[in-house]
Amino acid sequence: MIIWVIAGLLGLATGLRIGWALVNKQSLVSAAMILALGSLGLVAALNWQPLTLLLDTMLRWNNVSTVLSQVALIACAAGSCVMITSASSSRKPATIRRIATIQYLIAAAIAAVTLIAFFLSPQQPEMAPEEYLRRTLGDGGSALAWLPPLLYVMFALSLVVWAGVRHSNRTRRGRALFVFTVGIVLIVLASAFFLLRAAGSTGFIGVGSAATLLGCAMLVVASGSLLPSIEDWFGARREMRVIRPLLEEMHDRHPNVGIGVRPRGPLLFRVAEQMSLISDALYLEATRALGADVERASRAQDPELAKTSPNEQARRIAAWIHAGRGGDRDAANVNFPGPNWLRQPASFSDREWILAIASQYRALEKSADVAVV
Template sequence: MIVWVIAGLLGLATGLRIGWAFVNKQSVVSAAMILALGSLGLVAALNWQPLTLLLDTVLRWPNVSTVLSQVALVACAAGSCVMITSASSARKPAAVRRIAIIQYSVAGVIAVITLVAFFIAPRQPEMSPEEYLRRNLGSGGTALAWLLPLLYVFLALTLVAWAGVRHSNRTRRGRALFLFTLGIGLIVLASAFFLLRAVGSTRFVGVGSAATLLGCAMLVVASGSLLPSVEDWFGARRELRVIQPLLEELSRRRPNIGIGVRPRGPLLFRVAEQMSLISDALYLEATQALEESGIAPDSYEEPGGTVSPEAQARKIAEWIHAGRDAERSAKMAFPGPTWLRQPRAYSDREWILAIADQYQRLGTLQDVAAG
């Protein structure tokens, strides 16, 4: 059951990455992420005993699912390595693709050698993956076939862990990268345990402990991969609540801005679409205010360096709020186009959120005063 929970989480993370790649332009990083997560999910699924027996029966070769797990783990290491090196590289896209092809080629050669070594070795009786590892790791010649893939996984994922820690930060993506890197570090530790078994040092390392550590690592990797999507969903829900009062008021004043809008679709796209409607409506309101006032745009007073972004957003929110139920002639005077322009430290999205937040607070204060 635990194996399928892990495989399901990794499959969900892979599906989200595939969906993101379909919606956005395909890139080396997204393809590598899909390969890494999908391969790791395959490793988890192949360690479920009923599936192991089914594959061995269908392919008519005992314990073949174990070597497929090795190949999948090599593919996971290759995808993770390409992902982290491509994301952190400052080279041109063509050079990044060439480096990725070289990395995939090395992993492909190692995977082929692993498969050949397995199929030319004498067949062994059918057994569970854990029992197969216990019998073959550290048993002389049979362990040599494990050294090359395990060494590659260990070195490649060590590079991934080092680069992941280096590029982790407190941003939403940085936190996810740190959690993903933590899972990769656990895989590195598990592969080190298997390497020790392969070279014959079996005194302090148990296969069961290493397998449990690998399962925990896959769970952490899946959590790190899903964390951005979970945070994006909750963040988008919060942003929708913040901008809704401002959007409703501006839509009432400017009903034409909603013509042709398609509200269905991913939540993040809906938020972006509604923010674009607010931006268009604010521009139309400012244009009409300038025409009605007859004042040249450069005649208005600028916010100045002493005005904080919060105060600037509050000024715009008060101007919009003052015209909710009053006639246009009785509106609060338009503060000027420079007040509507976002501060340097704010993106367009952050600026609209700041105005919407101040507008929502004004509505809440008015409701409290009326009550």
């Protein structure tokens, strides 16, 4: 059951990445992330004993699921390495693609060597994956076949760990990268144990404990991969609540803005679209407020604006919109601070600025509701 929970989480993370790649332009980083997460999910699934027996029976080779797990782990390491090196590289796209191709070719060569060594070795009796590891890792000839994949996985994932720690930060993506890196560290530790076991020099930990560590690593990697989507979803829900009052007011004033637009797809896209509609409606409302006042419309600077904080600037815009509700719309236009006040401060992005105005407007709405009560 635990194996399928881990495989399900990794499958969900892979599906989200595939969906994101389909909605957006396909990139080298997205493809590498899909390969890494999908391969790690396959490693988890291949350690489920009924599936192991089914594959062994279908392919007519005992314990073949174990070597497939090794190949999947190699693919995971290759995908993770390509993902982190491509995302953190400042080289030209053509150079990044060539480096990624070289990394994939090296991983393919290691996987081919692993498969050849497995199929050339004498067949073992049918057994569970954990029991197969316990027997072959301690057997001199069979243990040597584990060295190429384990050395490659440790080297590639060590590079991922180094780059992940270097680029982790307090941002939403940085936190997710840190959690993902913690999971990769656990995989490196589990691989190190298996490597020491293959060399015949481990007695402090059993194969079962190392397999459990690998399972924990998969769970952490899945959590790190899902964390951005979870935070984005909750963040988008909060932003929708913040902008809803201002969006409804702007829609009542300018119902024709956004005709033909279908607010579907990922929640983040819907929020961005609604913020764009608010921005367009604010521009139309400012144009209406200025009317024939050409001098005010062409004023390049406003001395008062230079002395005003961003929060106060957003509050003035929100207060102007709030005062113009219903029949008071024309009377409120005399309080319009000016077109320059609609421009976001240098420290704000377009999205952050619309969100700041919407937050101030929502606060005014709540204050008005309390006053009425």
